[in-house]
Amino acid sequence: MSTPTPEVQEEWHRFRSARDAELVQEHGWLTLTSLQWLTEEHAALDHLPGLWSADGAEAALSAAAGDGITLAETGTPVDGTVTASLADEESLLWVYFGGSDGRRIGVELARRGGRCAVRTRDAASAVFTDFDGVPAFGYRSDLVVPGRYAAYPEPVEVPIRTAHPAVDGVHVTVGELMLQLPGAEQEYRLQVSAEGPGRLALTFHDATNNESTAGWRKVVFDAPEPGTSAVTVDFNRAVNYPSAFTAFGTCPMPVGSNIIGVPVEAGEKDPGTR
Structure with a gap:
């Protein structure tokens, strides 16, 4: 096995550093803490405020302003019912809630195999905070x-x-x-x-x-x-x-x-x- 040149080693270390930096992005893959499938019934989900449902490609969320949920794209508080539609295999970071800034947990809407699900992305996840x-x-x-x-x-x-x-x-x-x-x-x-x-x-x-x-x-x-x-x-x-x-x-x-x-x-x- 030949010894890599210093240039090759340096390039590889840059690749590894970039890879680790990618993984520690806010609300990235290391922060996933749950996955729950949505049904046609407008219902509560574990560890999430509001009521959630999906009918085909369209998901719906109903919440009151006091629930502290905001739309990820605009920061607008959810007070009533909001909807979002996805094609199969698409994902959307839909809303935030929790924490001192109201953004500790991001809720991702995903559509897989023709079904909609939500995944929570918690910035306090130990997998994320302990990552080195x-x-x-x-x-x-x-x-x-x-x-x-x-x-x-x-x-x-x-x-x-x-x-x-x-x-x-x-x-x-x-x-x-x-x-x-x-x-x-x-x-x-x-x-x-x-x-x-x-x-x-x-x-x-x-x-x-x-x-x-x-x-x-x-x-x-x-x-x-x-x-x-x-x-x-x-x-x-x-x-x-x-x-x-x-x-x-x-x-x-x-x-x-x-x-x-x-x-x-x-x-x-x-x-x-x-």
Whole structure:
């Protein structure tokens, strides 16, 4: 295993610092403390003021000014009934309440599998307040792996499971990644999705899962130049999904065939916070 240059090490440390900074954003993933599904009946929910319901894509909240709920977008107190509509897989930080400034808890409205739910994001969550960085393996130069990418003529929707047993998901596969890892006797052929312009994402299982790492991880890499197939996948940049930090995530699991049979001892480890 070759020793990375100081420049490579410095770039990797910048990546890790940026990743940790992303996770400590106000009302970010580390602050999730509950998930509750809405029904057509206008009803109270655990630990939340007001009455909540959903009819298809539209959710409704009724509260009095004394409940201390404000709309996240405008800061306007909720005094009466407010509604919001979402497409499937969309989320909205809808309202705030609690704390000395009335913003300690953010309530996220989400629509998953055709159903609406609310998730609380509490700035006093111990997972958030005690966070001091995601544990990660040391940098491995040999796990910066060359590969080949073959795009599909059209994206293909593949049914998948998610971190929440009540939520089904879909992986939009745009092509396949072929690569061989150190210690593996075979070349792996893995399905990947798009991750914005010029970027691809691999969600994968490997032999470290549920031991030193969470149940699955994701690594993002650059798509090949037009007319070529060569890509480089840096597994040192493999990261956890939010569901590794909280029991209230609905994160997508890998496509069933995206299993790497050798340990990928690079990137993020299991944070142990669920």
